[in-house]
Amino acid sequence: MAQGTGTPKVIANVTNGNLLRQINITDGVAGIVATAKTAGLIGKVETVYSLDDAISKGYSETAEPFIYGILNEFYTELGGSCEFWILGTEDTMTMAQAVTSTNNNGAKKLLTVSRGRVNLVGILRDPAVAYNAGADFMDADVATAVTASKPLAEYQQSINRPVRILIEGRVANTSVANDYEPNTATNGYAGVVLGSVESKGTGAVGLALARAVKYEAHIKIGSGENGALSISSAYIGDRLVDEFTPTELDNFANAGFIVLHIREGISGYFFGRDNMCSDDDFRILVYGRLIDKAQRISTATTTPFIETAVRVNPDGTVNDADATYLEETIKAQLLAQMGDQISGADVIIPLDQDLINTNTLEMTVKIQPLGYMTWIIINLGLSKTI
Missing domain, CATH: 3.40.50 (Rossmann fold)
Structure with missing residues (x-):
């Protein structure tokens, strides 16, 4: 019966499919x-x-x-x-x-x-x-x-x-x-x-x-x-x-x-x-999955900076403060979204880039993965004393 018709009453709608829980997917589709x-x-x-x-x-x-x-x-x-x-x-x-x-x-x-x-x-x-x-x-x-x-x-x-x-x-x-x-x-x-x-x-x-x-x-x-x-x-x-x-x-x-x-x-x-x-x-x-995730995060973080200005020094090199800001911004996002999935992350922007003539900023993004115990070696033996 549609809501708002007939005599006043409490209407209870019974839903189906609630026992099939929704998986919270963060990294994979x-x-x-x-x-x-x-x-x-x-x-x-x-x-x-x-x-x-x-x-x-x-x-x-x-x-x-x-x-x-x-x-x-x-x-x-x-x-x-x-x-x-x-x-x-x-x-x-x-x-x-x-x-x-x-x-x-x-x-x-x-x-x-x-x-x-x-x-x-x-x-x-x-x-x-x-x-x-x-x-x-x-x-x-x-x-x-x-x-x-x-x-x-x-x-x-x-x-x-x-x-x-x-x-x-x-x-x-x-x-x-x-x-x-x-x-x-x-x-x-x-x-x-x-x-x-x-x-x-x-x-x-x-x-x-x-x-x-x-x-x-x-x-x-x-x-x-x-x-x-x-x-x-x-x-x-x-x-x-x-x-x-x-x-x-x-x-x-x-x-x-x-x-x-x-x-x-x-x-x-x-x-x-x-x-x-x-x-x-x-x-x-x-x-592979970790580097893919790092690429997606790095891309999403740097995209807003496309066609924005960066200061350069008198000798044409990239301003250290601006480079550091970009490095820290990207690194912060990597650690915020991957902190418990990796051992560490680093972002390096070389300062000796000719940004004026090339309009291209290069950087290195590195993530250090976790270690995995694929093989575990147990050394067993008898001992007279412990």
């Missing part, structure tokens, strides 16, 4: 580019906020089983509701094509439409039955996608909309040994997720994205303090993770995969190292 089946959802960028919302927009288990599975994985692990972006692609689009910087119908479209909000994007594919993934352990599309994604990520960084990309580690043949090493690809923007909740050779990108956005940028997706993942079984290809020896799982991690594994003394499954496809400063996801 996720999206996926994945194979869709519904014609109206192919090429369409959609934003959803919960699994029920996604179903209402056409991503039901019946209509879109592949994308539904990803979303179900994501929201179950998240344990709440949050913003999530989706771009459906046809089953003929490879993952490499999806991340190609010149493809305006792939990840570039998702990132452009979101106007930089999406800073973590998953790339997944459900190809047609006739698709040939090759004879190797890993689908040949994976390595190609890792290489192809770098120019896109570099472009996003150049426009101050940095992104990190998680690519589905599609397993083609578990009967052969793996010979692909993602960490040799010199692409710290991308990571390959190996392991799935199903025995279909897919990759648990939805799980990884959920862990990434649920916590702040400095927290690893495999952090033991946050407990085991919400899954009851895990596979690599068609083999249970439990069937792999510790050495086999170590080999996957050492090759540079983000791999699902088990930990002695604790039940459940965890992500291992948050490896990215490089061996440089950005070899782990947390370092």
